[in-house]
Amino acid sequence: MIKEERYSGTNIPLKIYGLSEKSLTVTFGTSIDNDLLDLITGFNQLLLENPFSGLITTVPAYTTLTVFYDPLTVKLSDLPGENCFEKVSEHLNKIAAIIIEKSNVIAHHLVIPVCYGGNFGQDLLTVAKTNNLTETEVIDIHTAGQYTVFMIGFVPGFAYMGGMDNRLSTPRKELPAAKIPAGSVGIAGNQTGIYPMETPGGWQIIGQTPLKMFDVNRKQPSLLKSGDRVSFKAVDQEEFNAMLKQEYENHYH
């Protein structure tokens, strides 16, 4: 299901601000676009392959990468700088210098099966009506696109995906639903996303995937990560049930 694609990134000077004693944020740009995201993804991969002493984890978002570290370890490291902020910044700038030479980013591409409409996607008609389309047209447009995971946020494993065809753009619900089932695929504005677990939510639900989007027993609990490319494949209820059974068996056996 996973194939690899290569994207190229470009270098820009690093703008860094402190978030807390244990974290700082690098700002790569100001607006959402795939090139910027690939740059952040590439920078993140390079940093994780070349960590500084005391690095704990990183959090990519739309235009930023936040780096978490252990100040005690960083302070004792031989990186130049008066304090942890300067020491970590120094390392990140070195990474930025390498990225000019090594500008290729590996993005994963995943195909997510979705059973559209009916009980699985109660707002499919709303999305169709809002955009003067038929339900079938909505499904066709949604499955024809390629999406980019810009950020994992909100709840564990929730992927915010951009790149959706404008013809499907639909505002959030005025009143959020109290319970959205796990696996629900939704639309909010120009983004699409998948609810990994049952939560309240305001996105327009057009279908449901049988895949477990978040599973604490996996090495990478979240199926998707920032920078991934995603496309959707329509499946019928029978296929959905078979896949759901398969996911259940993978999980419990």
Add this chain to the structure above:
Amino acid sequence: MKITIIKPGLLSTVQDMGRYRYLSQAVPVSGAMDELAHRLANKAVGNDDHCATIEFTYADASFKAETSILISYSGDGAFLVYQGELMPAEKPLFFSAGSVIKLISNPIGARTYLAVAGGWNVPDVMESKSTYLTAGFGGYKGRALQKADVLVGGPNLNEISNKILKQLVERSLIYPNWCISRNSLLPVKKREIRVVLANEICWFDATSILSFLTNAYTVNLRSNRMGYQLTGKPLVRKVTKELLSTAVTPGTIQVTGSGDLVMLMADCQTTGGYPRIAQVAAVDLPLCAQLKPGDTIEFAEISRDEAEELYLEREHDLLLITKVINLKYTQI
């Protein structure tokens, strides 16, 4: 070592130092709200700081020792009481099987941490024993403790815990004559929260920034482990553009569309899209963890460098405490 929960209290969960390595998958840090009290409770029984404790919210809880137990507590939400007598905090406490221990209200704060020698033994989920209630994982079966839950400590005690235990048993004592002084680690002004101004500070008008640093804010009822809503003079923005969601962390103070403040706490989301006015100094987050609805706080600005210095100082003090306890018991 084993206890049964007789009365769980308002919200009691198993917590440790948090789950830091899965933030990019939107898994919150969680962990003890008052990390300092959590760590001191652990230190008092000879544990590593990372051992799991039980976080009690307020009092009105009780438990029974099913075996003899070596425990300790720290925090401002409750006092431990045994046979009508107040038990001292930040000290190892030994109770024999059958003892019933109650938590009675401490009006000062909100949260109290109960450590057991060897740590509370619950499964690791994503490298942490912390409970994250929203997604129902971690801690004790992914949920808050309930009546009749059985919690087990250990199984293995380290050398220091064993020596503390042996000394108390041999001398038939409930507790020794030493304790850790939590107060000496905390600032005198417990309602003045030190903050570092945040990245979007220039999005607010000068009057609002001044107002943030001079007015009092009250913790309102819509406050929980995810964050506190603060009531006070609303802030006015001069830059009204949208902030694209970016990483936030416990202690981040966001300003909502209506100008109200939200202080993010242990279970907060990993990213947020509200502009941030300030970040609570890590050393003062334990003070915030003890706030109750109705409590009033003020903010005092410090520099990023000062915040880091204070953090490193606190960490060195904590290392020293462990060294002193270890030294005390290696001489026995």
